[in-house]
Amino acid sequence: MAAYIQDTIRNEEARLNALRDLNLLDTSPSDSFDRLTRLASKLLDAPVSTISLTDRDRQWFKSKVGVDITEIPRKQAPCSYAIGDNGIFVVPDLQADPRFIGSPLAQAGIRFYAGAPLFTRQGYGLGTLCVVDDKVRELDDEGRQVLRDLAGMVMSQIELSSTIGRSDAVTGLPNQHQMFEDIEDLARLHPGETATGLMFDLVSQRQSNQGQRVLGSSFTEALVRGGASRLRQNLGNSSRLYHVGPTRLAVLVTPEFGGDPDALIHSLANLLRAPVECDGIPVTPTLAVGSCLFQLDELSPRDALRRMLNAVEDAALSENGYADYSPGHDLRHARSFMLLNDFRAALETPGQLRLDYQPRVDLASGACSGVEALLRWTHPQLGPVPPFDFIPDVEQTAFAKPLTEWVARTALAQIVEWRAKGIDLKVSINVSARNLDEPDFAERMLELIRVAGADPAMLELEFTESAVARNGTLVVRQLQAMRDAGITIAIDDFGSGYSNLSYLQKLPASILKVDRTFIAELETSERDQTLVRSVIEMAHQLGYRVVAEGIETQETYDLVRSWGCAEGQGYLMAKPMTAATLTEWLSPRCLSAVA
Template identity: 75%
Template sequence: MLPYIVDAIQNEEARLNALRDLNLLDTSPSDSFDRLTRLASKLLDAPVSTISLTDRDRQWFKSKVGVDITEIPREQAPCSYAIGNDEIFVVPDLTADPRFVGSPLAQAGIRFYAGAPLFTRQGHGLGTLCVVDERVRELDDEGRQVLRDLAGMVMSQIELSNTIGRTDAATGLPNQHQMFEDVEDLARRHKGAAASGLMVELVSQQQYGQGQRVLGGSFTESLIRGASARLRPAFGNSSKLYHVGPTRLAVLLTPETGLEVPIMVDRIIELLREPLECDGIPVLPTPALGSCEFVLGDLAPRDVLRRMLNAVEDASLSDTARAEYCPAHELRHARSFMLLNDFRTALESGDQLRLDYQPRIELTTGRCLGAEALMRWTHPLLGPIPPVEFIPAVEQTALAKPMTEWVVSAALAQIAAWQAQGLDLRMSANVSALNLDEPDFAARILALVQRSGVRPEMLELEFTESAVARNPTRAARQLEAIRSAGVAIAIDDFGSGYSNLSYLQTLSASVLKVDRAFIGDLESSERDRTLVRSVIDMAHDLGYRVVAEGIETRDAFELLRTWGCEEGQGYLMARPMPAASLEAWLRQEIGAAAA
């Protein structure tokens, strides 16, 4: 698909989301809107005036004068053209314009159309304020200005209907909507001037969670009130302090303030060194400060806020707790967000996702006993996406559930296909931490196995230590149900996570996979050799079969085999490969063994 087509589709979806977020579609008539359409009809001497909202396939009238219908098809509607730019759209004679000759309006006898687009602050076209007439006519410059002014009043009414005030009710501080208006006002008065936005996160996420547990909603109110009272004098009368998040404050530094970002950052940190009283409990702030520079008039208010948010997120991860806006970081976050949004489509597409398979080799005989299924994603626009870029992000969302089901279903289908060819290979598949939090996880997995017709013992599920350690008791129940049905359980990446030995005594697992981080330096690191050898001995004492990951050298292979490690996988033996390549590789290995 061509990039400009993709952009158009994505922009249309963003526009529709903005329209629906306003909660105006299919709502009851409103006097505040009807007054504006009556005024438009009167001032522009038009029998019909409407406030028309452009949905996916229709034009819906929030307000109307001189017409009884509430909606018309979007196809060939002039309003669809009017939202394409920020100019007044005028058609003197619909029947003379090839775009609208067969339109419902022209067929109903309408000749003249004039529409002013209704744009959100983010630039999304919602619809129009339009007037129509049965006469062929034009609209002079004065009429165009009247229509433009009335459209501005409509948008003000829409925003007023959607936003309850400009002040945070709990703290009394101006909120982000007031900040948006102030950025626009500054741009009108100082267009082209340099400005900066500064945002402070008062406490860490852990502190915030603890405060909420102890004090509830009053924690946030007390924290913001205390911090704002301490910080306000530092900005003088020329800058407002805005409450833009649960524990986030923002300030605009403009030509009027004469304040520099580094000086203000130092001043804020100094002012927040002492604890703040929150309902009698002293809370020591741990401020993170993010800043962004911008040119007034060049950046939409929401983009200013977005850059400030990106900067403060970077600051919270920084050792110095300070950060300036970084476009590269924002692009990375935007890409990650886009991939998360696109992954659901990938799950449903049938042609973007696939499994590659890395053989697992018995170290004493060199036989291939099975393979690990590894998800691969080829994005239609971005091409191959590295698993490390999308899998950890997906595992933190609700998409973890359908992702695991896709992997297990695909793995079972491949096992069945191989068995039909006479290949009897056990398949291991990775499962995310969130899956063990799902109460019906074990039942769903076993249902997939039953529907596939594959023997349960041909499937092995791999869980990381961190997944099990989240809730060992619940994990043990889920794993026991799966293991009892015959599906094997493996602890993946052992040694890289919590390495809590107590849960190894109780889990219904049969395989322990040693993390590749300990395998790469076996030849040169005496410490790694001691650790791996000890893990193998301990695992055997507990009844586990041991698999080593990341074997890349013959010396490592021989050491592991000597220490009794049963299986291994790594580039020394074979890289991950598609199913057809693995079949060819197996035939080659079998042929070599026979010779």
């Protein structure tokens, strides 16, 4: 019984999903549907006719004749019974039928009801085409056939309306919604058999940006149309072509395909690598090809598309532009997606997020000159999550703003708490590139400082060099406002990203942190020694104070100190620690550990 109930619930949810996918509920009246209800009313001599869609708790009328209301409660509505039967559902007298005595229709004086169910090709009942009368009557065989035929015409109109939303305007190809439906159909026709999904990304992001600047917005459309035309001409009846993204085409190789899928992939890829004419200019696509083999009745259509997308993303990063679907990569993507979904709760739930603090020391004296605040997340199910598993993804979303505010608010509260204990310690926090796109970022940071009652001089903001170099005017204006208020500005991970050093002359920054990749092998790499020494000299000439990140050995410590590097940070001096542990670490005994 429990299994039956669960199946009933699942089937009803699937039916409601099918109804919602058609986007018919609560839409404006349509003359194409109204013609059919008028015809039903005329042919069956009924004063009222409706196209009624069965929602979760209501019957909503997409079209109606002879009635002013647009919906009625689903409970006790005859349409709910009609969609459970393949035949015509007739009630000669609602007021005499125990199922409907007291129903809204019976109370309104309706006596007769006849409804023909509206079924999708997948077998989901959407609602009915029905006629009602205030007289007790029957419906003969001819009338039943008329109602059945008219219901078929209604479904044809629904499918036509749905098809309009299942093709792409640029290429005219079926879109991903049509692909989902085709995969479902194949799963019913070929249970247990496999299909191959191919994804072709014709244009890299970089080529798209450059091409649109030079050739205009029609650049990518011309490439995709050209690629689609080539594929369409070279696919047989056993493979289907779809346009599933601005620059992405998909091919579904069905079980009827009798050839070698790998040979097909390579032949299609070769077709797409040839130059395509874009407004008379030949352009060679930057092609990436991903493939995914899957069993039709074991994988949902959306999961099939997701695997194809994962494969083509891997292909874009590979040397040869090809990649098969990787379950391992998919698990990492799924985990990243789950973490992003859970991060909102982490921001709102006390105890999941915290800041640890890693000391920075003055290399000449060994004294602690400040700390860097480092975000830590203890997930309620996964436990501690490494920062590199979630911070890069979070910074690419709208969570970047509340994340930075959370970190700033927490760090400022810690600054105030330490000052109350007689500890004046500058705290550095990392700020994402996306924050600098916020026009009121500086204003909000200064307001957070004011509310916390903290000294602005005790706060340092770290930006990566790629962040501060990408939008000069806006960046400089915001950084200058914060520096004028007393906040220290630092350039983090210097040497790992941007290559044009001219921005160093314009930025109101005073700290330059050399990336740890140049420090890690400093003892053995003469090349790194030359680079780091040169960076320190250049930074001094430009007025920057230099911090070396990732110091793990005494020899490295001594080298960078001898070159004039002012501060250092790394495991040799101290690992990141909680605020309470740091307070103990700050004792004179600990400060003398590195001298």
